Structure formats: structure tokens, C-alpha cells
Amino acid sequence: MTVVNEGAGAADTAPGRDATREPEPPSGSAPGTAGAMVLAVSGWRLLIAAFGLIGWGDAAARLGFLSSLEDLSHLASFTVGLVFLWLAVRPFTRPDRAPEPPSAWVRGAATVALLLVAVVWHTLMGGWEDGYTTTSSLFAHLLTPAVVLADWLLVGRAQGRARWWYPLSWTLPLLAYLGFMVGAGVESYHDFLNPNEEGFLATVAAFTVAVVVTGYVLVALGRLRAALPGGGPAPAADGVPAPGAAPEPVPVTPPPAGGAAAPTDAPPDPSPVSYTPLGLPPKLQM
Known part of the structure; x- marks a missing residue:
């Protein structure tokens, strides 16, 4: 005769109870880590926004608001300041505290544009020789x-x-600026990009190819980082909890009253099954 433990500790000592109990995560550690990560990322991007606005602001103070937006370097710095x-701010406007949007298209477009600005200014526009004579030249073209x-x-x-077509589409904002430059008569880049001279279209084509190649290099580096330990995977969609957040607790089914084992834990019925001379159980005989 089996004696069933019905004492106060029966629920804790029932067979299989300890094996099926879900471990409880440490209280407050993971959410605190996730919150610190969001704060760190947002602080970093505030710094980037400040760099962009400082570079544009210095040019705006000297040239005026509208005139400062005619050059690609200052326009790109102003745009980067607003985007970053x-x-x-975005994570603090959402209940899930997602640190960034699910798509990196805007960040990639900004990166390609700023790299174009930096390379062109340091090479074709004589930035290496002239040096950083103003605050805007230092921030817009280097920092x-x-x-x-x-x-x-x-x-x-x-x-x-990042999708395969991102680098192709990253050329669109730059081509739009090119159209503005030609239409508005901006002459900042006429030394190497003059629409009134022969070879203009060839130069535009060369710049476009360079931007596309740079874009694919950035995409490859982004995927490489995601493949490294600690670099990914990236969130699959907007609304995914911040990385490091504690998982939702899994409910544990309590044992039956009295501490008895659940029906699934009961041993199989050992009683033998009788067979008829035809080899079938009695209930299956016709």
C-alpha cells in the first residue's frame, strides 16, 4: 500500500516536481542591462547629432541658413543631425524601447553621403593641403x-x-542633390563637376559607381558584424524587445491537490490483456 504525502510540503516533494519547475531569472538584472544599453546607444547618437549640427551651424552662422544648405557637405551634416x-529620441517614445528601426536604410544613406563628402573634400577639393581652417570644415569633413x-x-x-538593393537606392538622394546643384547654379564643385564642360556625364557616372561600390562594401561589413559573436542577429521586426531584455516567464502548471502526481506521471496499467483463440482482444471479435 502506497502512502501519499499530503503534508504542507507535498507540492514541493511530489515526484517530478523539481525536474519540471522553470528556473526563475534573476530579478531586475536583465531589464536593467537592456535599459543601460538603450541609454548608451541613444547617448552615442546624440553625440553624432551634435557633431552634424555643429558642423552645419558654423557654416550657417557665416553664410546664412539657406546659403549653408547649398553645399552638399553642410546639407549632409544638417540632415545627419536631424536623423540621429x-x-x-525614438526608443523613449515606444513602449518596447526598441533602440533603432528595423531598417538601416536611412543610416546607410547617411554613411555613404558623408563618406563621399569626406573623400571628395580631402582629395579633389584640396582639403589635405588647406587643412581644417574652420569649425565646419573639421566637423563636416572629418569628425x-x-x-x-x-x-x-x-x-x-x-x-x-540590409537588402541587396540598398546601395542602388542610396544613390537617389545624391542624384537629387545633383539635380538641385545644376538647377540652382551651385558652383562649389565646378572644378571637377561642371555641367557646362565635356565629361560631366562621365564624371557623374564614375561618382555613381563609386557610391554603389561603397554601399556594397558597407552592406558586407554590416553582415560580417552580425555574423560575429555578439554582433547579431538583428531584430527581425519593429517592436522586438531591446537586446538583453528578460524573456517572458513561462507558466508552470501546478500539481493536483494533495501533492499526487499528474496523470501523465502515472505508470502504465500492468494488468495483462486476454486474447481469444483468433489472436484478437475480446472487444475486437466480430
């Missing part, structure tokens, strides 16, 4: 491109899922 300010590139390579996560 939005990226820094802001550097931190935007670092954000793509080291901080962001969604670039691990």
Missing part, C-alpha cells in the same frame, strides 16, 4: 563622417539585414 537626433561610419560598423544592429 530622431534615432536617439561627423568618422562617427557615422563608426555607428554603422560598431553600434547599429539592423545593418546585418
Whole structure:
């Protein structure tokens, strides 16, 4: 005769109870880590926004608001300032505290544009020889491109899922600026990009190819980072909890009253089954 433990500790000592109990995560550790990560990423992107706005602001103070937006370098810095300010504030406007959008298209477009600005200014526009004579030249052509590139390579996560067509589409904002430059008569780049001279279309084609190639290099580096330990995977969609957040607790079914084992834990019925001369159980005989 089996004696069933019906004492106060029966629920804890029932067979199989300890084996099926889900471990409880440490209280407050994972959510605190996730919150600190969101704060760190937002602080970093506030710094990027400040760099972009400082570079543009110095030019605006000297040239005026509208005139400062005629050059691609200052326009790109102004755009980066607004974009990364939005990226820094965005997590605190959402209940899931997602640190970034599911798509990295905007960040990639900003990175390509800033790299183009930096390379062209340092090479074709004589930046290496002239040096950083103003605050805007230092921030717009060196510091802001550097931190935007670092954000793509080291901080962001969604670039691990960048689509194959992203680099092709990243040329569109730059081609739109080219149309504005020609239509408005901006002469800042006429030394090497003059629509009134022969070879203009060939130069535009060369710049376009360079931007596309740079874009695919960025996509490859983003996917490589996602494949490294600690670099991914990136969130699959917007609304995914911040990385490091504690998983939702799994409900545990309590044992039956009295501490008896659940029906699934009961041993099989050992009683033998009788067979008829035809080899079938009695209930299956016709």
C-alpha cells in the first residue's frame, strides 16, 4: 500500500516536481542591462547629432541658413543631425524601447553621403593641403563622417539585414542633390563637376559607381558584424524587445491537490490483456 504525502510540503516533494519547475531569472538584472544599453546607444547618437549640427551651424552662422544648405557637405551634416537626433529620441517614445528601426536604410544613406563628402573634400577639393581652417570644415569633413561610419560598423544592429538593393537606392538622394546643384547654379564643385564642360556625364557616372561600390562594401561589413559573436542577429521586426531584455516567464502548471502526481506521471496499467483463440482482444471479435 502506497502512502501519499499530503503534508504542507507535498507540492514541493511530489515526484517530478523539481525536474519540471522553470528556473526563475534573476530579478531586475536583465531589464536593467537592456535599459543601460538603450541609454548608451541613444547617448552615442546624440553625440553624432551634435557633431552634424555643429558642423552645419558654423557654416550657417557665416553664410546664412539657406546659403549653408547649398553645399552638399553642410546639407549632409544638417540632415545627419536631424536623423540621429530622431534615432536617439525614438526608443523613449515606444513602449518596447526598441533602440533603432528595423531598417538601416536611412543610416546607410547617411554613411555613404558623408563618406563621399569626406573623400571628395580631402582629395579633389584640396582639403589635405588647406587643412581644417574652420569649425565646419573639421566637423563636416572629418569628425561627423568618422562617427557615422563608426555607428554603422560598431553600434547599429539592423545593418546585418540590409537588402541587396540598398546601395542602388542610396544613390537617389545624391542624384537629387545633383539635380538641385545644376538647377540652382551651385558652383562649389565646378572644378571637377561642371555641367557646362565635356565629361560631366562621365564624371557623374564614375561618382555613381563609386557610391554603389561603397554601399556594397558597407552592406558586407554590416553582415560580417552580425555574423560575429555578439554582433547579431538583428531584430527581425519593429517592436522586438531591446537586446538583453528578460524573456517572458513561462507558466508552470501546478500539481493536483494533495501533492499526487499528474496523470501523465502515472505508470502504465500492468494488468495483462486476454486474447481469444483468433489472436484478437475480446472487444475486437466480430
